[in-house]
Amino acid sequence: MEIKNVTVFGSGVLGGQIAFQTAYHGFNVVVYDIKEEFLQKAKEKFAELGRRYQKDLGAKPEELEAAMSRLAYTTDLAESVRDADLAIEAIPENIQIKKDFYTQLGKVAPEKTIFCTNSSTLLPSQIAAETGRPERFLALHFANEIWKNNTAEIMGHPGTDPGNFQIVVDFAKAIGMMAIPIHKEQPGYVLNSLLVPFLRAALELYFKGVADPQTIDRTWMKATGAPTGPFAIYDVVGLTTAYNITKMNADATGDQAMQQAAQAIKENFIDKGKLGVATGEGFYKYPNPAYQNPDFLK
Known part of the structure; x- marks a missing residue:
């Protein structure tokens, strides 16, 4: 399976960075959040991120313009994931909020979509059942300021399909990350x-x-x-x-x-x-x- 279309849920500090980094590396990205005002703030963040990428990475204006063109925005959950090959969740660090979210997402996402949580502290096995597709669910955790601190920790649970795990490892590398495969569920991964x-x-x-x-x-x-x-x-x-x-x-x-x-x-x-x-x-x-x-x- 080739990842082309990515949806990022949550446009906060890390969600916004994940979306922009992914678009910068050539993927089509849909940014989902629950309010239009959050999405408007995300657009402002992306403009600031562009300046940071120029300063820290030497990004060219045309590269940033291309990244911006690959970003789309919506508050419609079903629409956000309609074409998603990969869905990355970066919503509040609260287990019940995440469980409720995945219950909704599992009902509207295409069968092909792999789900990843960016949770800092929760284990994939704690919310795998709610996804409705535990074999296609795992954790993909980024450090803040991911364009510089470019680590991506990939952690499955006992029910994660190894093939899907490898797809996410390859995706992490494709967006410029140092991929860190975690071989056993560990609260907080390595970094945290x-x-x-x-x-x-x-x-x-x-x-x-x-x-x-x-x-x-x-x-x-x-x-x-x-x-x-x-x-x-x-x-x-x-x-x-x-x-x-x-x-x-x-x-x-x-x-x-x-x-x-x-x-x-x-x-x-x-x-x-x-x-x-x-x-x-x-x-x-x-x-x-x-x-x-x-x-x-x-």
Whole structure:
């Protein structure tokens, strides 16, 4: 099977990047979201992504114009997937939302369509039954700023057909990714198995009153040479995702400290519209966050 037509569900931070990267590499892409206003914001993001691709990749104007021409937009679920060879879901990190979504999608998608979830923390086996096509369902997980941090983790579940797994591995390579096949289901894959405990440790230091976010970031950056610290990473990933992951882990483990941290993120950031880079403010203010100031590490 050859992948030509791709549908991306969810036009948020990562969904938008997946769609643009895929179109940039020559595939036809339909972007689906539940509201027209979200799709309008996605178009604005794509214009900004074009500037980033020029700066970071040396992309030519005609290449970006061609990528834009391969992008289509809709709020109609059945229409979005009508010709899809591959469907990539990047909707909120909530298991019930994903289950409900796949139940709907499985009813309207063509038989040929392979489904992939970009879930950061959930296992494919947790939602495979709802897809109605477990043999054609697996995870395809990208790191943020995928044009630079170009990793794609591919993880099936016991019922995934090996042939479909290989098709997705080949697709990941075709859109410029370093494909990382995961041989066994693992919450968080490889990347987030390393990253999530790191980010959680930063939250614990902050909410226990040990140190403030800037001090924690400065410590990490200075001591390791890393370009950013954990709270800058939270801003890039988005505070909504941070909240969902923190709350899900807290609910699963009964960890009271993490429950309180999740509630604090909701009250102090999400409820105030401070969602990170996307809204211009999170733990830092953008477009000129303090951690990019030359004096930050002095």
